[in-house]
Amino acid sequence: MDTSIQRNPVYQQLNDRLRSALAAEYQSGDRFLTEREISEKFQVSRATANKALASLVSEGLLEFRRGIGTFVRRDLIDYDLRSLVSFTEKAKAAGKKPSSTLREFRELEAEKIDDEIREALELNPDDRVWELERLRLxxxxxxxxxxxxxxxxxxPKLTRTQAAGSLYQALTGPHGIEIAGADEVIRAVLLSRGEASLLEVSSRSPAFEVTAVGYTRDARPLWWERTLYRGDQYEFHSRLGPVRSATPARGQLRQH
Amino acid sequence: MDTSIQRNPVYQQLNDRLRSALAAEYQSGDRFLTEREISEKFQVSRATANKALASLVSEGLLEFRRGIGTFVRRDLIDYDLRSLVSFTEKAKAAGKKPSSTLREFRELEAEKIDDEIREALELNPDDRVWELERLRLxxxxxxxxxxxxxxxxxxPKLTRTQAAGSLYQALTGPHGIEIAGADEVIRAVLLSRGEASLLEVSSRSPAFEVTAVGYTRDARPLWWERTLYRGDQYEFHSRLGPVRSATPARGQLRQH
DNA sequence: ATGGTACAGTGGCTAAGCCACCTCGTCAAA
DNA sequence: TTTGACGAGGTGGCTTAGCCACTGTACCAT
Structure with a gap:
């Protein structure tokens, strides 16, 4: 039943190398190893090297350029990852000027947070968490x-300034964390009076509620979030069908 | 900038053959052509045949079984496509018994529908469309x-019975249409009084509004839809991140 | 009936090599 | 000095020929 699992050890190593180097080593646009280099270094044939590269290309990590070489495509991944955590990029993409208000920023014991959340984060009651509430404009x-x-x-060294700015940058930069992705559940909800007031819409307005758990590259839970998107400002797009392209659903600021 | 577009003509032909045969020729689990057959039939090397097959495997259309052969995976695709059009499958998957009420079923001139919709469907004013309204339970x-x-x-020969039942089946079966996918936009909205009453929720309840255009395999628009999902019954899941797996966002009936 | 075995067919992979394509330096002409 | 033609060398694309590991089957001895 394995559809595309590459047992090819060359693929595995290159894949690890690329994905673990999200924060360093390879910049977007950098030349990657050539087929001949790989075949020599890993003692495999060029065909096998090509096959490993082709898989990475189809995953969007690399790009073939005939007659030139194979190149790293960190930009796309970066974009995807950034958009997981960072509102900033999405807003800019929609041509809006982003800003942020840090309404809550404190450290507390895991025993004080919801059981469900604590379990999702795989924490013991005496572990600690940062709690953040941010309003984004x-x-x-x-x-x-x-x-x-x-x-x-x-x-552990997260600062108020970092928390108020780009969390993505703070996590992947100084702390060297490698974010792998997130599981999201999107619901349609009505805003409570307090939420509505903060978002400056009338009470009981429709909104998207996104509950998500983010993971590091080694599959350890990194954050839990509940985020409300104003229904009149956001829409989600998706392209369904057998063509498994690189465009999963993603919230976008409306551009009317 | 082409990441994984296969210029390989063998890939193209096999891809066409597989995708156009959604309704016939290949059943799920059938043996596909072997590498040696392909290399002979298309006058290419086995390596090229393998590369073409590997691409189709990574797209989920085929499955390699070492020492045995290559096999068609129609089930997965079918499932994806069915879930585009067919509420029936999703409901069954959630362990619910699906039913349907056909509230509207008529033929009318394209000039009578909204300009925006007519343009999305690439129709002239004197073309004709079917209009359907269905309540699904x-x-x-x-x-x-x-x-x-x-x-x-x-x-042209769509019957009331077909319209009341599985539209996916009616389109892909008798009419032999090959559905390729759909572009969707998902919004959070409030239900109008009429809509709320039909869905048996209180007026001004939150809901998902999915506006979508469906396409045939040759990229011609086939339908336009606006579908409302009860917000208290549906949620959308997505897994984001660099791992481009085969799980795009899809509405699911809550299973609480 | 059972179990072992040889065989033929499959995809996985190697090896060596030609081709089309691209970059970049060189060198000649303007 | 500037421009353009040319070619060397490197790249991925693809071929050819062949061995290997794995799988199912048919056969045969037990």
Whole structure:
């Protein structure tokens, strides 16, 4: 039943090398190893080297350029990852000026948070977490209300300034964390009066509620979040069908 | 900038053959052509044949079994496609008994429908469309309200019975249409009084509004739909990150 | 009936090599 | 000095020929 699992050890090693180097070693656009280099270094044939590369190309990690070489495509991945955590990029992409208000920033014991969340984060009651609440604005208009718990051990030195800015940058930069992805559940909900007031819409307005758990590259939970997106400002796009392209659903600021 | 576009003509032909045969020729689990057959038939090397097959495997269309052969995986694709059009499968998957009420079923001129929709369907004013409105129930509970326009020329002989049942089956079966996918936009909205009453929720309840255009394999628009999902019954899941797996976002009936 | 064995067919992979394509330096002409 | 033609060397694309590991089957001895 294995469809595309590459047992090819060359693929495995190159894959690890690329994915573990999210924060360093390879920049987007860098030349990658050539087929001939790989075949020599790993003592495999060029065909096998090509096959390993082809898999990585189809996963979007590399790009073939005939007659030139194979190149790293960190930009796309970066974009995907950034958009997981960072509202900033999405807003810019929609041509809006992003800003942020840090409404809550404190450290607390895991025993004080919801059991369900603590379990999702695989924490013991005496572990610690960061609690953040941020209101995010596009062109001064509040559009996202975000509540997030971060596993403290991953980023013990998180500062208020970092928390108010790009969390993605703070995590992947100084703390050297490699974010792998997130599991999301998207629901349609009504905003409570408090939420509505913060988002400056009338009470009981529709909104997207995204509950997500983010993971590091070695599959350890890194954060839990519940984020509310103003329904009148956000829409999700997806392209379904047998063509498994590189465009999963993603929230976008409306551009009307 | 082409990441994984296969210029390989063998890949192209095999791909066409597999995708166009969604309704016939290949059953799930069937043996596909062997590398040696392909290399002979297309006058290419076995390595090239393997590369073409490997691409199709990574797309989920085929499955390699070492020492045995290559096999067709129609089931997965079918499932994806069915879930595009067919509420029935999703409901069954959630362990609910699906049923349906056909509230509207008529033929009308394209000039009478919204300009935006007519353009999305690439129709002239004197073309014809089917208009359908269906209320879909899970275990007797109304959960989806669906409004759909179908391009008449694709399925001129659509019957009321077919429209009330599985549209996917009616389109891909008798009419031999090959559905390729759909572009969707998902919004969070409030239900109008009429919609809420049909879905048996209180007025101004939250809901997902999915607006989608479905396409045939040759990229011609086949339908336009606006579908409302009860917010208290549906949630969307997605797994984001650099691992481009085969799990795009898809609405699911909650199973609480 | 059972179990071992040889065989033929499969995809996985290697090896050596030609081709089309691209970059970049060189060198001649303007 | 600038421009353009040319070619060397490197790249991925693909071929050819062949061995290997794995699988199912048919056969045969027990």
């Amino acid at each position: 596009a062109d001064g208009l509040p559009v996202i209300l975000e509540h997030r718990y971060l596993v403290h051990s991953f980023c | 899970a275990d007797g509970l109304p959960v989806i309200l669906e409004h759909r326009y179908l391009v008449h020329s694709f399925c």
